[in-house]
Amino acid sequence: MTAMRVDAKVVMLGKESVGKTSLVERYVHHRFLVGPYQNTIGAAFVAKSINVGDKVITLGIWDTAGSERYEAMSRIYYRGARAAIVCYDLTDNSSFQRARFWVKELQTFEEHCKIYLCGTKNDLVEGDRSARQVDFHDVQDFVEEIGAQHIETSSKTGNNVDALFMKVAEDFSNSAFELLPEEKGVNLDPKKNSYLYTCCHH
Numbered sequence: 001m002t003a004m005r006v007d008a009k010v011v012m013l014g015k016e017s018v019g020k021t022s023l024v025e026r027y028v029h030h031r032f033l034v035g036p037y038q039n040t041i042g043a044a045f046v047a048k049s050i051n052v053g054d055k056v057i058t059l060g061i062w063d064t065a066g067s068e069r070y071e072a073m074s075r076i077y078y079r080g081a082r083a084a085i086v087c088y089d090l091t092d093n094s095s096f097q098r099a100r101f102w103v104k105e106l107q108t109f110e111e112h113c114k115i116y117l118c119g120t121k122n123d124l125v126e127g128d129r130s131a132r133q134v135d136f137h138d139v140q141d142f143v144e145e146i147g148a149q150h151i152e153t154s155s156k157t158g159n160n161v162d163a164l165f166m167k168v169a170e171d172f173s174n175s176a177f178e179l180l181p182e183e184k185g186v187n188l189d190p191k192k193n194s195y196l197y198t199c200c201h202h
């Protein structure tokens, strides 16, 4: 067990089976697990450090369970998050409706959390446009309306996965020293924006 300083808390949100765990798995372990789908129970945590220019940013990523049964628990995990990767499956329109739900939640309860809308399983629509159930332009209109970032990824091929987390780290790095309103006048030490977690290294 070692203590690790995490600079930015990142939370993965979205309907069950959209591919949240696969995104984290691809990003952290550079692999795509095949075999029977195993749903996340509760939430899982992993930390990863990234070089952004001459800085090292450690992201603490909370992968939540998408099942509505765990909705109350997911709310606990997005508290204090500086970034939320809200996932929807490009081949499942209902998952986009669920993503809208999470965006609304974050806007209401976590106004300082930056939102990244992520269309997953991009490989399934690349060769077969009829598989796409969520219209790209509808999503673009939505992200413009909410002022979020949008990216389409594939954990199977790795397409855009590193780019997504790099963008999160870069945005955090650029804004890290802008203290949140409740921190202003209280503490000018940027290190106090950090969280301390104890976690296991394998």
Ligand SMILES: Nc1nc2c(ncn2[C@@H]2O[C@H](COP(=O)(O)OP(=O)(O)OP(=O)(O)O)[C@@H](O)[C@H]2O)c(=O)[nH]1
Residues within 6 Å of the ligand: 014, 015, 016, 017, 018, 019, 020, 021, 022, 023, 033, 034, 036, 037, 038, 039, 040, 041, 064, 065, 066, 067, 120, 121, 122, 123, 124, 153, 154, 155, 156, 157
């Ligand atoms: N083709 C393809 N399949 C994917 C991709 N990402 C995930 N999947 C598949 O989708 C299923 C669900 O993936 P998970 O990553 O477990 O989904 P999740 O969102 O973490 O699910 P919950 O834990 O239930 O919330 C698995 O069978 C994955 O293999 C992708 O990029 N391409």
